[in-house]
Amino acid sequence: MTSNPPVKADINLAQLLEAKSLERCPFPIPTGWYFVDYSENLKPGELRNVQLFDQEWVLFRTEGGKPGMTDPYCPHLGAHMGHGGKVCGEALRCPFHHWEYNTEGWCTSIPYGKVMPPITKKQAVLRALPMEERYGLIFAWYHPTCAEPTWQLPSIPALEDEGWTGSRRGSWTANTAIQEIAENGVDTAHLKFLHNAPGIPPVKAEFHDHIMDLDIGNGYIVGRAYGPGLNVLEFTQNGVSATMISYTQPITPELSQMNMCFRSKAYPEGSMEQAVAKKIIDHMIGAAEGEESAGFESVDFIVWNNKKYRPRPLLCDGDGPVLQFRKWFKQFYDADASTLAKV
Ligand code: FES
Numbered sequence: 001m002t003s004n005p006p007v008k009a010d011i012n013l014a015q016l017l018e019a020k021s022l023e024r025c026p027f028p029i030p031t032g033w034y035f036v037d038y039s040e041n042l043k044p045g046e047l048r049n050v051q052l053f054d055q056e057w058v059l060f061r062t063e064g065g066k067p068g069m070t071d072p073y074c075p076h077l078g079a080h081m082g083h084g085g086k087v088c089g090e091a092l093r094c095p096f097h098h099w100e101y102n103t104e105g106w107c108t109s110i111p112y113g114k115v116m117p118p119i120t121k122k123q124a125v126l127r128a129l130p131m132e133e134r135y136g137l138i139f140a141w142y143h144p145t146c147a148e149p150t151w152q153l154p155s156i157p158a159l160e161d162e163g164w165t166g167s168r169r170g171s172w173t174a175n176t177a178i179q180e181i182a183e184n185g186v187d188t189a190h191l192k193f194l195h196n197a198p199g200i201p202p203v204k205a206e207f208h209d210h211i212m213d214l215d216i217g218n219g220y221i222v223g224r225a226y227g228p229g230l231n232v233l234e235f236t237q238n239g240v241s242a243t244m245i246s247y248t249q250p251i252t253p254e255l256s257q258m259n260m261c262f263r264s265k266a267y268p269e270g271s272m273e274q275a276v277a278k279k280i281i282d283h284m285i286g287a288a289e290g291e292e293s294a295g296f297e298s299v300d301f302i303v304w305n306n307k308k309y310r311p312r313p314l315l316c317d318g319d320g321p322v323l324q325f326r327k328w329f330k331q332f333y334d335a336d337a338s339t340l341a342k343v
């Protein structure tokens with residue numbers, strides 16, 4: 001007969017047992033501006049259903065070109081406007097009784113009503129997300145209780161047509177929360193061990209309001225996050241740089257769609273600079289030719305898709321600013337927009 005060794009009185013059992021109660025993605029959908037789709041995928045008059053922010057939405061573009069994104073269910077008798085609904089001029093028309101709503105969610109027409117319900121004169125009656133469209137990207141502002149945007153989308157020089165180039169894009173599905181993906185940016189130790197980088201690069205991180213600035217490897221990667229849904233990272237090698245613009249979407253709390261485009265200065269055709277910029281971009285995504293280190297495509301997903309979130313991680317002195325990152329990210333879970341503005 002064997003018996004279990006006695007539990008020593010001085011060990012921290014909570015540490016040993018914590019994994020039993022860990023969750024994969026214990027977060028709601030964070031507040032912020034998020035990419036919805038590329039402009040060319042939404043023509044005037046088009047309407048379709050999209051899954052984002054843990055629910056279904058009707059995405060449409062008015063005849064005049066304005067994008068709109070609303071709850072699918074009509075405030076009248078609840079028809080799903082993404083099934084049989086239509087864009088009519090500047091409005092979304094419900095298939096059931098032809099009530100119409102504008103891109104802000106106001107009811108603009110009830111074809112057979114003599115008196116509009118009083119509430120329709122005071123406020124939007126259909127939830128509609130604030131939308132912005134620039135550089136060929138459509139963005140929506142998500143806040144769990146419909147607060148207005150507390151910051152504006154930035155201008156992104158690398159996405160300008162003039163002086164910049166690059167049409168390469170990518171999209172990848174990760175079975176994890178958007179926060180877990182973003183945490184990679186400050187976890188510089190994994191660059192050596194998971195990505196085979198030659199060493200652990202030094203990292204400087206600064207956090208202010210909705211912005212996180214990162215400098216990894218003394219200027220090798222200089223990045224800025226604008227809330228949880230937009231990142232611009234510039235990689236520089238031998239004086240040549242290339243930029244990754246990343247706009248991940250939270251589909252559900254446990255499912256994220258990573259989207260990126262890759263740009264560089266319009267270096268002369270056939271130049272050394274152009275070749276270096278291309279190599280930097282290859283390197284960001286996967287292993288570039290003749291390189292040992294691996295980009296996120298080949299290695300990060302195996303971790304993201306299987307890990308659990310440790311609220312009290314056991315960290316060492318060589319780790320990057322993981323806890324500072326988490327503290328910064330926490331503001332996006334604050335349901336009260338006025339509090340968010342003060343963080
Ligand atoms: S349910 Fe939409 S108009 Fe009646």
Ligand SMILES: [Fe+2]
Nearest residue numbers: 184190296300
């Ligand atoms: Fe990574």
